[in-house]
Amino acid sequence: MPLNSTSGKSLYTVQDFLITSALSLAYFALSYLMIGFKSDQVVLVLIFNVCYYASAYTRKFILGFSIFIVYWIIFDYMKAFPNYRFHDVSTSELYNLEKSFFGIKDQALLLTPNEYFKAHHHVLIDVVSGFFYLMWIPVPLGFAAFLFFKDRTEFLYFSLTFVLVNLIGFVIYYLYPAAPPWYIQQHGYEFIANTAGNTGGLARFDAYFDVPVFASIYSKSSNVFAAMPSLHSSYPVIVVYYGIRNRLGKLNVFFAVVMLGIWFTAIYTSHHYLLDVLAGICCAISSIYLFNYLVAHTGLKRVLEKYAKVIA
Numbered sequence: 001m002p003l004n005s006t007s008g009k010s011l012y013t014v015q016d017f018l019i020t021s022a023l024s025l026a027y028f029a030l031s032y033l034m035i036g037f038k039s040d041q042v043v044l045v046l047i048f049n050v051c052y053y054a055s056a057y058t059r060k061f062i063l064g065f066s067i068f069i070v071y072w073i074i075f076d077y078m079k080a081f082p083n084y085r086f087h088d089v090s091t092s093e094l095y096n097l098e099k100s101f102f103g104i105k106d107q108a109l110l111l112t113p114n115e116y117f118k119a120h121h122h123v124l125i126d127v128v129s130g131f132f133y134l135m136w137i138p139v140p141l142g143f144a145a146f147l148f149f150k151d152r153t154e155f156l157y158f159s160l161t162f163v164l165v166n167l168i169g170f171v172i173y174y175l176y177p178a179a180p181p182w183y184i185q186q187h188g189y190e191f192i193a194n195t196a197g198n199t200g201g202l203a204r205f206d207a208y209f210d211v212p213v214f215a216s217i218y219s220k221s222s223n224v225f226a227a228m229p230s231l232h233s234s235y236p237v238i239v240v241y242y243g244i245r246n247r248l249g250k251l252n253v254f255f256a257v258v259m260l261g262i263w264f265t266a267i268y269t270s271h272h273y274l275l276d277v278l279a280g281i282c283c284a285i286s287s288i289y290l291f292n293y294l295v296a297h298t299g300l301k302r303v304l305e306k307y308a309k310v311i312a
Contacts, residue, residue, distance in 0.1 A: 011053055020049055027073070034080040040220075044069065060311040064148055067159040068141065071166055078170070078223055083177040084193060089225045090178040091189040098181075098273040114181035114270040118201065121268070123208065129268050130205030130214070132261030136232045139258055143239050151246070152308035157291070158242045160304075165234045165287035172283070173226040180227040181270040197221030201269030230272040233263050233280030234287075241288055 024045045031041050048069065051062035083089075095112065103110040106119065140162060147155035179191075182200035197218035199206060206212050236259035243252040263281075266272040272280075295301045 011056065011059065016052075020052055024049065031076075034077055040076075044072070061148065064152070064155060064159070064311040065144070067156075067163055068144070071163050074170070075166070078173075082193070082225075083174045083223055084191070084225050086174055087177055089191050090176060090228075091184060091191060094178050094228060094273060094275065095181070095184050095189075098275050102274050112181065113267050113274055115185070117268045118185065118270060121201065121204065123204070125268065126201070126204040127208055129261070129265035130202055130208075132258065133202060133232070133265045133269070134213070135258050136235055136262055139255070140235045140239055143242070143255075147242070147246070148311075152312050153305060154242065154246060156304045156308055157295070158238065161238055161242075161287055161291045162235065164291055165238060165283050166231060168283050168287055169226075169229055169231045169234065169280075172229055172279075173223065176228055177223075177225040178228040178276075179225055180276075181273055183224065185270060195224045197224055199269075200271050202271070227272055228276045229279030229283045230266050230276040231280055231283070232266055233272070233277040234284040236262050237281055237284035238288065241284075 027045060028037075028041060031037070048062055048066075051058040053059070098112045098114075099110060102113055104113060104116045105111075106116055111119070144155060144159055144162070147158055179187075180200070182198050183195065186198070187195070197220070199214040199218050202214040202218075206214050236255065240252065240255045240259055243255045248255075263277050266277055267274055295304075
């Protein structure tokens with residue numbers, strides 16, 4: 001029977017089986033009641049349980065990454081509580097603000113940057129921007145894995161800052177539901193509940209490779225009316241910050257290029273206004289400042305140091 005090499009405790013105790021089984025069944029039951037059954041839920045539970053029981057090391061890994069699992073579950077459950085049920089959706093307001101602040105004259109018309117790029121896109125930019133937008137989750141998760149092996153405390157700091165910026169963004173989504181640029185382009189100012197997710201300008205990437213990459217991603221969207229702020233734009237800011245903080249040298253150049261690429265793509269493909277991107281950047285800076293403040297002025301630092309030893 002495999003043993004935990006650090007403590008000598010068996011990986012397969014009755015208590016462990018009861019806890020993991022109860023959590024798994026509770027997750028299935030709650031998910032079924034709130035959003036219905038999906039194959040993704042089975043995959044998530046399998047990943048957790050396999051890692052939890054495979055070895056002492058994979059158990060520590062999945063316990064660390066449970067922070068991201070909790071984030072994903074919260075994000076997924078937002079489908080059960082669409083933000084447009086709580087506040088009116090902004091359609092024309094954000095569009096007109098974008099045009100007044102960042103409007104681009106194109107012949108006799110004043111266009112938002114999204115409209116300008118929609119009229120003047122290029123296949124090379126379509127392809128490159130698509131690859132940039134595919135990085136918005138793999139890069140933060142890959143960076144988190146890197147920090148897990150490098151420094152458990154920094155891993156926890158990064159992970160919790162990542163979750164914090166999402167929580168800030170989710171609150172704003174419910175306080176200020178906002179339609180993305182592609183929605184205005186397709187539906188005008190009329191609010192249509194239960195509108196399905198849409199690839200926007202990323203459809204050109206799918207068409208070029210004849211593979212529904214982004215179509216499959218956006219079909220699972222938790223909420224269409226969550227354009228403000230752009231959390232896609234927040235994530236790379238946090239990666240760059242922790243990259244600089246950990247003195248990763250040339251790797252930070254890569255992170256910075258990805259960050260700029262994601263910001264540009266969000267606008268180029270009509271998924272976000274420039275105002276959304278700027279708001280996302282502000283959310284990232286706010287979450288970094290708030291988390292650092294909590295670490296410096298509360299008992300959070302001691303708690304995280306103890307948990308870092310648990311997963312070390």
